[in-house]
Amino acid sequence: MTRFLLFWVCLLIIGHKAQAQRSAYRPVAADVNGSAAQGCAETRLRTSARQELTTPVHRRLMDRYDVKYYKLDLALENNARTVGGSVRLLARAGGQMLDVLAFELHPALLLDSVLVNGRRTPAPRRESGDVSVPLPQAVAANALFEAVIYYHGTAPNGSSAAIGNALDTRYVPRYDLNVTWSLSEPFHAYEWWPCKQVLTDKADSTDVWITTRNPNKVGSNGVLARVVPLPDNRSRYQWRSRHPIAYYLVSVAVAPYLEYVNFANLPGGVRVPIVNYVYNQAALNDFRTEIDRTPAFLENYSALVGPYPFANEKYGHSMAPIGGGMEHQTMTTQDGFNFTLTAHELFHQWFGDNVTCASWEDIWLNEGFASYGEYLSLRALASPEAARQWLDQAHEQVQFRIDRVNGNRIETPGGSVRVPDTTSVGRIFDQRLSYKKGAAVVHMLRYLLHDDIKFFRALRTFQTTYSGRTARTTDLQRVFEAEAGRSLAGFFEQWYAGEGYPTFSVRWNQVGGNLLLQTTETTSMPSVTPFFETELDYKITFDTGSSQVVRLRQSQLVTAFGVPVAGTVTGIELDPDQWVLNATGPITRNAALVDIGSESRTLANVSAFPNPCRDFLALADLPGPVEALVMDAVGRQVLRQNLSPAANQLNTRPLASGLYHLLLISATGEQKRLRFVRE
DSSP: OHHHHHHHHHHHOSOHHHHHHHHHOOOOHHHHSSHHHHHHHHHHHHTOOOOOOOOHHHHHHHTTEEEEEEEEEEEOOTTOOEEEEEEEEEEEEOSSOEEEEEEEOOTTEEEEEEEETTEEOOOOEEETTEEEEEEEEEEOTTOEEEEEEEEEEEOOOSSSTTOOOSEEEEEETTTTEEEEEEOOTTTTGGGTSOBOOOTTOOBSEEEEEEEEETTOEEEOSSEEEEEEEETTTEEEEEEEEOSOBOGGGOOOEEESOEEEEEEEEEGGGEEEEEEEEESSHHHHHHHHHHHTTHHHHHHHHHHHHOSOTTTTTOEEEEEOOSSSEEOOTTSEEESSOOHHHHHHHHHTTTBTTTEEESSGGGTHHHHHHHHHHHHHHHHHHTOHHHHHHHHHHHHHHHHEEEOTTTOOEEEOOOOOSSOSOTTOHHHHTOIIIIIIIHHHHHHHHHHHHTOHHHHHHHHHHHHHHTTTEEEOHHHHHHHHHHHHTSOOHHHHIIIIISOOOEEEEEEEEEETTEEEEEEEEEESOTTTOOOOOEEEEEEEEETTSOEEEEEEEEOSSEEEEEEEOSSOEEEEEESTTOOSOOEEEEEEEOTTOOOTTOSOOOGGGOEEESSSBSSEEEEETOOSOEEEEEEOTTSOEEEEEEEOSSSOEEEOTTSOSEEEEEEEEETTSOEEEEEEEEO
8 A cells, every 4th residue: 555655645746736726626516426427428318319320231331441531621600500511531442442432421411412532423322321422433442532522401409219419509598609519429420520430440630620700719629720711701710630539529619709728737848738718708707717727637647647648739628508528639528617527528538539449338448537537636636535535426326326206225236337239328328337337447457456556557558559549448458467467357357247246244253363354245236247356455443543454355255364463353344445346234243253264165155257258167166176067058968077176167168159057066965056158
């Protein structure tokens, strides 16, 4: 624990400005009660009614080329969803000749024409949002090509069928103005511009040119290269970004904004402008104190996980009444500012923007880490007490929900961090699982390494290795395995793919100078994850008022320990610093516990993992030699193997994929039945 303390002491010395902000800030309820993640999640849910992705056939057509560059040259106003202009696409054909250009565009928007390498194409084929354009001349394999798509129309808006509102406009009565803005996550960019909605195909660079009436300003990604005056009291805002960007992070916001700029200072004299487009002076008066926290957030994150990835462009905010925040690359869209909302969206610039999840199955790599950024900011720039309160709330929200009718707490035992249905917006942006449980998993990875230097080095490695790219959970796992020096397959099987959480009950007794502990684990979803193997901290309190913390591994459902102590024990507290996502059962002294070997071991505690499995199924907590008989779904024996505590892996390679029943028979004739799935 000393290394944890020393590391935090170093991080707190990140500059006079950050120290001043920390000492001046007292958290309010909204900063620790989870509302930032709730706003982030609900923003996407409100704007996302579309539940289906493009067809597999169309996806294969889009996979035949790699996007290099987008240029949006559009006309937008702050009081309408009318959009029109052109999108220029530079791309490289794949390993075979390209004779069809496939992209996505909502049917509410009309295609005027498509030019490929300067030649007008025949009429496109449109099915729902899928557009297929036959090419007048095929593009050779691996060759670069250019397409320019001209279109116009009114972006869809509503809450029925497949209509979302990726481009929206609204009057803001408090500040007496209209705003038009985009919000494309997870698969809604096609509702306002023609594009390829594939996470793994980031454009290498973008230009976003928006023509609008004065006095509107336009916020977007990257650097404002130029504002071009045009006839009829119009101006064209020309934004340029030269960083890879996912399709859903391309953004616009149009309003008669007031620009307010402050700066973050990074090592080496790097000064990052933070460009804030706020509604007007009244909005700046309302939110300036909170906006001014942003530089310290950015400086702290840069010290923890590596320099701000877009430091040569900017960071900033565009205000819009979205009911939360959306982490548009280099210019987040927010409806207002508070400590944790601003911290959450900013940390996305590392986790979500610089490194983007390669599948919505792994959205926790975006949202879980952004949520953990709230905790990191509270810990560094508010107080340890505020950070602990946030962590307690996060664990509470994973384990319980509040019934909105009667206010009762209802246990929520299941659900995985992995998203099994990537067509469901509600499941992708499940606040409890993708955000809160995801953040808890990040915190447990930190505990697992038990070394903050290694933990933050792993995060920096992840950022540099996958910078400007996409990543999966397995990629993060490999980075952490390199720091841990061992396989973490069991951890990710439990906490990422598995469901639920453990509850620990403790019996203890002191016999002379030996503290005896017997910890029993139960799980909230035993049919899916019957056992969580984890280390746990035990805080031992003595009659002198002093205490000590020991770290012990829960290696089976019932695990016994003997801990030498010098003093009279008066109490035990489990996981006092809330490192592990768990519930605590009874902790009682039991005078009958006099020997850690006094509890006989049986097959009752045996569990199987990983489940589903591939080549091997491990049996945890075998009490001795057993005969393992495997039956298929109709009861036929298909495998027999002898196992022991030292050789506890069942070789499932001879089995076909499917559901199997496992019968374990001990030397004394005791039997236990389990079920498993081979992938």
